[in-house]
Amino acid sequence: MPEPLDTALTEVRALLLDPALTRAVAAGRRRGQRPSVVRAELRPVALKAGTRLQIATSDGDRPFTRNVAPGAEADAAVDALLAEPFGNWHVETVDATVQLRVTKSGEAQVHRARTARTAAEPGGHDRVKEYLLDPGDPIFAEIGGSAAKRRQVDAFLRALAATLPDDLTGPLRVVDLGCGNAYLTFAAYRYLSQRGLDVHLVGVDVRPDQRRRNTDLAARLGWADRVTFVAGTIADAVVDPAPDLVLALHACDTATDEALARSLRWGARWVLAAPCCHHDLAAQLRTRPAPGAYDLLTRQGILRERFADVLTDALRAALLRLHGYRAEVVEFVDSQHTPRNLLIRARRTGAEGTRAQRAEYRDLVDQWGVTPRLETLLAADEG
Structure with a gap:
């Protein structure tokens, strides 16, 4: 539920000045305002003179870092940042994480969330589990929170x-093509917004019932103005304006x-595609003789299908390189969770492919x- 902005910022101020702060x-x-810097990051640092609060800001061109002493100097620096019309604050302490977003109406x-911890390690030391999205985040109550998920x-x-x-x-426009039940769509929005980014995300799926379901879920999470869905x-599917980041x-x-x-037609800056099924080239390989001694790769059906997987994604990555992208094929998740565990990761460079x-x-x-x-x-x- 929305809260008074002044009250929420008072809570943020206390956390920023708390010795338990780890990062903010x-x-x-x-809406209608612009801070003097595009981003500010705060974290405690240990110097010879003692612990200081490090404040790193950027005006979009140049970074600026300063270390302020606890007490009046830190109080004044924090108050100055809180007076800036930032749209998002993400604050992490040893025990808690607080995410504040200013709504269009000026509320918070x-x-x-509590910081997730694992059981104590041998020797009696607690260890914080390194999850990028807190397993205790309320989003998992909506999308499902099994350990595997x-x-x-x-x-x-x-x-x-x-x-x-x-x-x-700056603003980041994201499109998830073929989003289905959109649990990774919502996770992506949550993570990116916690990084302090101004994110607008559109999910596309051919099924109208999925669009309605996902739209209702976005409303329950309070993200209806930032996460939208279209059927197509x-x-x-109509997506306007063109996205910076495409997920598939x-x-x-x-469909991949x-x-x-x-993505290439849009000129997207980044693309993440996890392919599923490779029937097209597998069917072509069945009707053509393999070159030279490679018949052993395609004679057996199961081997032909697996080779088609490799060949398809290798050619996809090659085509992306020829059209101005740096492309890599990496492991998505461990194969014990899904056999479809490859990810094509591409970044636009604008450098067209060479003749070679x-x-x-x-x-x-x-x-x-x-x-x-x-x-x-x-x-x-x-x-």
């Missing part, structure tokens, strides 16, 4: 964190190709006599 981030802006939407969410968020730059600021296909998690077979093609890379790609597809769906989609766009 302020970012974003309130506050989430409070929390591990999958954490693995996905780590891949997301590794994709985005640490100094990312990956290729044709477990879109089946050529459609998501990648649309184009020749390498063409040699591979010609040798196997296949036509990747992504190539067909991109050729249609270029045509």
Whole structure:
């Protein structure tokens, strides 16, 4: 429920000046206002002169860091930051996490959670479990909080964190293509907003009932103005303006190709795609003789399907590189949780593929006599 902003900021002030503070981030802006810096991060540091509160700010071009002493100096520095019209505050202490977001009406939407801890380690020391999203976060009461789901969410968020730059600021538009029940969509929004980013996220799914369900859930979480859903296909759903970050998690077979093609059409800065099923190239391999001695790779059905998985994702990554992206294929989650555990992670560089890379790609597809769906989609766009 919304709270008076002054009351919520008083709580934040106490946490910022508490010796138990571990980290705090302020970012974003309130409606119709603009802070003098785009981001501020606070954390305690141990110096020879004693413990200091380190305040790192950025104006969008240059960072500035200063260390203030406890007492009047820290009080004044914290009060000055709290007077800035930041739209979000994320504060972590040894025992608690507080997330404050200023609503359009000027009230505070506050989430409070206890820091998750594991059982005491041998020797009697407590150890804080390193989750990117607190397992006690109320979001898990809505999306499901089994241990397996929390591990999958954490693995996905780590891949997301590794994709985005640490100094990312400003508004971030995200689209999740083929979001389904959207539990990773909501987890992504939660994590990104806790980083102090001004996030707007759109989930796309072909089923109207999923759109209604997910929209209701966003309303219950208090995110209806930031997380929205539309019903439509990956290729044709109306998404405006174009996103900075595209997610496509477990879109089946050529739906992943459609998501990648649309990401390129948008010129998205970052893409995370976890492919699911690779029937298209597997079917093509069944009707073509394997080159040379490679018949042993495709003669057995199970081996042909697994080889098709590898070939499909290798060609997808190669096509992304040819179209101005740095692309990697990495492990998404441990294979004990799902056999579909690869993630294509791409970042736009704007550097078009070299002649050698184009020749390498063409040699591979010609040798196997296949036509990747992504190539067909991109050729249609270029045509």
